[in-house]
Amino acid sequence: MLGDRWSLLIVRDMMLLGFRTYKEFMECYEGIATNILADRLRKLVAHGILTTEADPADGRKMIYSLTAKGIALAPVLTEMVLWAAGHEKTGNQELVQQMRADKAKFLAGVRERWKGRQSIRA
Amino acid sequence: MLGDRWSLLIVRDMMLLGFRTYKEFMECYEGIATNILADRLRKLVAHGILTTEADPADGRKMIYSLTAKGIALAPVLTEMVLWAAGHEKTGNQELVQQMRADKAKFLAGVRERWKGRQSIRA
């Protein structure tokens, strides 16, 4: 269900970088095909990890949100980031430091930031 | 590097179910193609997550072992199992109970069980 090249990256970057729109994903990932991005977003919604809603401020935009189930992936992603930081060359050392310094606090922060940002339709 | 359908399952089942040989993986996973299994094992070795060595007791067998880098994936896999258990229908509730009851103890147990079982070539 998350066992492909892009799905977890999408969730990670929503959670850690605050991505919310198609365009943000498209511009961030080199190599992702636009049909694949659309497909992955659709599947993540179908699996109850994301929701979509139209942006009230701009009718062209769709806003993606993490559901509770999606936010619950935070510990998985945190451990993955920490593993990668310890065993591979990775960027965003600042984030890694935060995670390492106090994991529980970091996770609480993630959950706090997503409070209220979730769409009504859980 | 782990972003495909099988790699993490292979590591998970080595870690949690004690799989060590090609045959064990082949019989366990429905749908995995034998060339793909060979390819994934090769790539995991190339990435330093596994090592291979001939079984001294049976010349036909190759024994796969987790490296320190592979064992370091334990927290990732644990969080994934817990997430899946909480949000999807999964099996092996006994294991899940153990993880939930005392995560640190569970992880210590995993590391302990793999002590000495690693091949000489780290």
Place this chain on the structure above:
DNA sequence: AAACGTAACTTGCGAAATGCAAGTAATAAA
């Protein structure tokens, strides 16, 4: 209001990855 730009897609096509069936080589068991 006409023209242009932008966001989120879909479609078509060649290339790469995958699943499946059928080998093969080395070793072990009968």
Place this chain on the structure above:
DNA sequence: TTTATTACTTGCATTTCGCAAGTTACGTTT
């Protein structure tokens, strides 16, 4: 010495993917 087992490889059809080029709906500029 024949048969079984283990760990693969090879060939081929199917599926998935990356890339380029639309398409549709909306927003912005003039």
